[in-house]
Amino acid sequence: MLGTLGPLIALVAAAAFFATRSDRFLTGDNLSIVLQQVMVVGVIAIGQTLVILTAGVDLSCGAVMALGGIVMTKFASELGVPVPLAIASGFVVTALFGAINGLLVTRVKLPPFIVTLGTLNIAFAVTQIYSSSQTVTELPETMHVLGGTFQLGGTSVVYGVVLMLTLYVVAWFVLRQTPAGRHVYAVGNNPEAARLTGIATGRVILGVYVIAGMLYGIAALLSVARTGVGDPNAGQTENLDAITAVVLGGTSLFGGRGAVLGSLVGALIVGVFRNGLTLMGVSSVYQILITGILVILAVATDQLSRMGTRS
């Protein structure tokens, strides 16, 4: 099916194009950099995929991640909380935001777009207030272990990249191979049918938002590990890049269709474009322009293929 192969073909084509434009593009070191640049948005995109599969969308992902990062870094550096506990506190905050999103969607029956637009602003403001808009520095060493590297065939690989790939495998397994995963698809595809077959649709959706929140917490940890600081303005490009990655990866915004591994491919497409255009010396404004065009192309493909399958 084109739905699963399309994104992969686009990724290979983009990589082939940039390989002809820059000698450095296909080197192990550069590809390792691409992966490292993609790991934060890649992990956010897993949570975003889950939400979009239920026919929702989470606009708050990047802002919640920034808040999680500020909480864990401030707790560790200024409050002197032991690092594991500080990280756990960050996870609790991001999961809590997921729970708020999920409860407003399932209990108050508000549209996910509006709910997460609200929590996007709330999370952003809380982050700025709590951090006084200051970057948190002088973190304990253990805070950025995941930014460390190991050698693989002469190329440095970041631990965080391994964590991201592991999370993708776990997400793929749960979605494909367990009842809970199939219920996520069913709820997004036909919520009424799912309810009538006895699936607790509210619990599935709430669970998805909470798990997405936890994944934003992990993304926050990766972001801190990569930059070495707690940045109150983190997550601003990731916010839309994550949605871009999911859509480019072939997951339908209408819910119930798609695959989480597609989102990894989508994140890599965004990463490859950013990296390749940078190597070509194209300014970042044009990178944003191209990403925007890519999203619209991907959504248009989704819409057209959907009209094709309707009977």
Added chain:
Amino acid sequence: MTAPRATPNLVMEARGLIKRYGHVTALDHSDFELRDREILAVIGDNGAGKSTLIKALSGAITPDAGEIFLDGERVHFRTPMDARRAGIETVYQDLAIAPALSIAENLFLGRELRRPGVFGRVLRMLDTQRMHDESATHLRELNIAVGSTRQPVETLSGGQRQGVAVARSAAFARHVVIMDEPTAALGVKQSATVLDLIRRVRDRGLSVVLISHDMPHVFEIADRIHVARLGRRVALLDPRTTSMSHAVGVMTGAIAPDP
């Protein structure tokens, strides 16, 4: 007064069901009986209380008063799940299938089979192969022709989709299958296939409650006809000795039912 007792030899029975919505009485001392291995058609004009009756029998609503018996036992359904656990399956008018999921996934939606051993218990891993095999068996037994059980339901025709919905109910029902307007959206040929399918479900030993507006279909397939009017059962007709115009007359109130 003695405790309510079920009538012998009935799979399902209801007595004196009452359901009020505000000052509208949807069910007004409605009775219901379903024999073993029969196709009972339920007919009635809009507002006759037939859908409220069906909802009470399938657990979608709880009646304000009255008794429901299943196999002679008093039952109290509070949710559709209660009714399903008791062995009553419902085929909904809008089919209640997830079009993007495969036939097998739809058949087992909400009651997926998991692998034996650690994979199933700890990793909660699906037994995909067994679900496909059992789906194929169910469909074959009911003579429903589809290609692979791995194909998405959206690739099927309307009649085939109805077949999948019926197969799901027949596969899990132990007593009763309730079908709400199963031929409403279908063409002549597909309707004939679905009517055949309903007979086969009965012949497998299940009792079928068929809600339908289509008198020719009702007279073609039903063993008995329950006529609902003004919130109660006004007649139980035998289609072999009753004319279609008489049934319609009783249904609309133009003809007084026989005592």
